[in-house]
Amino acid sequence: MNVHNNVRPNMARLWSMLMRSAEIGATPGGGLNRLALSDDDATMRRQFIDWCVEAGCRIQIDGVGNIFATRAGRDPCAKPVLVGSHLDTQVHGGRFDGILGVLAGLELVHTLNEFAITTKHPITVVNWTNEEGARFEPPMMGSAIFTGHRTPDYAWARTDRHGVTLGEELDRLGFKGTDTLTPDLFDSLFELHIEQGPRLDAEKVPVGVVTGAFTVHGHVIQIRGETGHAGPTPMPSRRNALVAASLVMLAVDEIGWQFHGEEGKSTTTRLKAEPNLLGAIPKFVELNCDMRHPTAAGADAMISAFRKRLPELEERSRCSIEVTESWTYGGVELDKTCTDLVRSAAARLGYATKDLLTEAGHDALHTASVLPATIIFTPCEGGVSHNEKENVTIADIEPGMNVLLQAVLARAKLAE
């Protein structure tokens, strides 16, 4: 197999696409607020499609708005290699999370065009709808539909905080496509992503080889106290749900610290209180929290250490504390053949690598259940992500981009 080690991406072109993207939904703090299927997301999607068409790709859009831009291969029987990630962001999101993976796919196509390389397998750049879940829950939705984890009906019915459904927004913006694209039509998936953690940056390792994912347990916790007048109700008569919530949130945090030596993490991300009004003792709180650990056993240990504390917290706060929903993801191993292609590409290019587990969710984790899939990490400044200050330099992402290009070239094979 002839590997084009001298083929190099045009980093200035990739950067210029990233910076154009950074204008669409830009926040005053230097980040992006480009929620899934917002007007800004639609603008970015159209920009992406324009660029793909200019690069000679054929565009297909499925029923939940996943966009597939395909550069033809030479063998009509060879299935396309997917390369991509997502263009939507968090509310206080950064300029690179997800976006790098999609635009790196497009840069890969540009590079092949420029070097007049034809691969045996087609290459399909993909933008998954609503990876972040910051507007419509759950996250990683587009890839969940693609892989059959969820149905389109389920996705269409999801509502944002104003009661607008994902289906309505797809219709309004013209992104409810009619193409049917199923995993059996594809060969494999490669996702380039910033690490969103500090390890590569701290250790000055340019390429992260993601071999699998942390196990993540999420909980919805409902706390019921009793409302009453914030004035005359004597302290001993109170059952303030926010006091109970405070105890629970500190317990969640303490579990994270307790397992910190094993890389465990825990977070309360969201809180909703009722009636949440001046003058009234809070009667109800709903919390969302999650606990993450490199091993399934460790994640289970975190959860059971947490649950063991709840009766004591109920007693102290005189509120009921109930786990009403829980979910798990991760605990996935990525495809060894694909990660080996990543490792050997890095070796040929002279880049040091580090094997990592991803601690965040990625579309490739869903995809890994139906296709050979892998993730390549680039360093990012201080590991900061889901934050307007999220940052990378061209030098941070160039090794990952080169490795992506070489690994995908190896997988998609040069035409024979």
Place this chain on the structure above:
Amino acid sequence: MNVHNNVRPNMARLWSMLMRSAEIGATPGGGLNRLALSDDDATMRRQFIDWCVEAGCRIQIDGVGNIFATRAGRDPCAKPVLVGSHLDTQVHGGRFDGILGVLAGLELVHTLNEFAITTKHPITVVNWTNEEGARFEPPMMGSAIFTGHRTPDYAWARTDRHGVTLGEELDRLGFKGTDTLTPDLFDSLFELHIEQGPRLDAEKVPVGVVTGAFTVHGHVIQIRGETGHAGPTPMPSRRNALVAASLVMLAVDEIGWQFHGEEGKSTTTRLKAEPNLLGAIPKFVELNCDMRHPTAAGADAMISAFRKRLPELEERSRCSIEVTESWTYGGVELDKTCTDLVRSAAARLGYATKDLLTEAGHDALHTASVLPATIIFTPCEGGVSHNEKENVTIADIEPGMNVLLQAVLARAKLAE
């Protein structure tokens, strides 16, 4: 002065009005959700006006929707005695808070009609707009405009959580009146109210003579941490604003317990977190809390004990914690002449009384700065209020109603 000790209100009539009110905005839990200037509040206001007109009163409405229903007196130079409270409720409010005070005023008018009693001073039943502040903040707004604490412009511009202004709602519902009613036009104010605390109920004392008010200090606290990915961000790099908020809320609660022996109380009533999304570490929290104490010095001591703890909580959470707004109310003494009328009415009627300070805010506290004003408390079941379970029996409120009637008769004087 001839006191009509044998004049008695018709408790069945009063109860029937209370139960009619309890249908307008009824909640499944047996309470009321009748936010200020909602459709239900408008329905109740129109019902109240109809009843007042049937009872022969003249209706006047001022620019912020305060409703004044006046039963004429004999002396054209004598100023009316105000009797009233408010018809709006909390979201999970009870059926008696405020409502009792307004309908007791109307029952008083009915009773005088029935006994063909003409007083020297007119009697004006008043419904103050937006006492609760559960929809438009701050609370006690109508009385604040009446007394000149705030301007109508200020009130009209207040918005609810959907951005609708109080002025727009007054216009929509037809309650932006054109009558000018200022404190100098009135003689005094009597407000009958459920205690909203457990003391009268526990001690089986039928009448509370409110001599003044607790000092209440309120704080708005802003907590700034940093957002980031809830997955890969290592525990030591986190500045989770909800963790800091938990520490602050527990400190608020602990201060209340510390001063509990002196009747101090403290509450975190409201919390707003950002971005409040799955997957993101919370970066910002705004809390509302208040501390209440029978004495100004005690309330100050609570606040300073609380503030002293903040630097330690900042250090533990690595978030900034800032008191961005504070307000104070209460610390008011009510008019001795009026409270003496209440005490002597109770004595004549053979009811035991207990002197109390109110721990809640009441329109009469604003009014007390411009008019002789007093508050009469009735017991309420278990002291529960701002709660759908708030409850009284006819037997609980009959003594207060009788005392109100006799005290107002004494103040308004029989025609000579």
